[in-house]
Amino acid sequence: MNHILKTAVVSVVGRPNVGKSTLTNKLVGQKVAIVSSKPQTTRTRITGVLNEGDTQYVFLDTPGLHKPRSRLGDYMCKVVTDTVSEVDLAALVVEPIANVGPAEETLIAQIKQHHMPAVLVINKIDTLRKEELLAVIAAYAAAHDFEAIIPVSARTGEGLSDLLSEFHKYALEGPQLFPDDMVSDQPERQLAAEIVREKMLRLLDREVPHGVAVGIERWNEREDGLIEIGANIYCEKSSHKGIIIGKQGAMLKEIGVQARADLEKMLDTRVFLELWVKVKENWRNNQYQMRNFGYEDQ
Structure with a gap:
């Protein structure tokens, strides 16, 4: 049994199809969010829980930020922007493309507005050469002063231990939020x-x-x-x-x-x-x- 002394609540945000749910599932160690190749798979905020050592990590997997075309779309986008403001740390997940898109710009603006510590997670690094990462890092470093920039592959697990170590820096002393055997708040x-x-x-x-x-x-x-x-x-x-x-x-x-x-x-x-x-x-x-x-x- 873990003796939890600290908690870190992390909002996992990004546009559709960047791998937020895959990343959340991989960090938790089992499926708590569904995954598909189609955009807007996640419709509401899903909580994944990981206990490691004396720390409980709570990951809030959010819908992809997109241009809403229905009342459901409006609700999904509100979930994203609301979640950014109520956590210890935001993890902005992006694809390894050397361009900051409109959705990423909107999320960065939200992060700045709430003075939220943020880590940039460059996902899908298994799909490109290492030297191509430099241009991606440069593009995002120019857009915002992130606490850290961590390249990962949620599919293979590469870089996730480094990411978790970064999250640990923002863990605060306090009571355990979820029981030891609970990996999600979803019934x-x-x-x-x-x-x-x-x-x-x-x-x-x-x-x-x-x-x-x-x-x-x-x-x-x-x-x-x-x-x-x-x-x-x-x-x-x-x-x-x-x-x-x-x-x-x-x-x-x-x-x-x-x-x-x-x-x-x-x-x-x-x-x-x-x-x-x-x-x-x-x-x-x-x-x-x-x-x-x-x-x-x-």
Whole structure:
């Protein structure tokens, strides 16, 4: 058991698809945030927890900062900007490109406004030559006086020990925020819903996944250890419902097969998963529906 004496709360921010969730999962040591190649995978703030030595690290994985096109998009961007102001340290995650884009400029402005210590995390360094990093470092060093610039690969784990050592400098003495065995503040039902949504992000056409939400309607833990889960997949258009189900139900079956495998790994038991698909038109601009799916403050 760890004897926690310090905590460090770190906001992981950046534009979509820079690898924030992959980085959070890698630091925590297991999946607490879903990952896909599509932008805006993360919709709300997700907390990942790591206990190491006498320190508890709390990572706040945020949605990618983007130009919102719906009420849900507005909410996602608000989550990012609010989170920057309420932590010990901000970790700005960027791709290894020698140009500071508009989203990065906005986040740097937020960091400056709140006088927030910030570390620049240059991710995906496994995709370029080491000498190319110098131009990236120079571009960001000119944009802001970061506490440190740490090149990493969230995919391979390269540089993560250096990053954690930097985070440790901002740990403050204080009580433990989360129990020893807790790796996320998300309840199991919410994690299950997100795992189902992750499989849709990976398997479906680009325009469909952004219009889907998942609600867990049934969760029954049987005496023999089997967990029965029933989930509704909500989409915005009837045409999308057909795509999600697929020919003779093939796509929905594959979503279920892949989700069940991850759920059994997460829950460490056998899972029976049932999925249904329903249409809720334009739910991303409906405040009531968004609240039902957990995407807006109550």
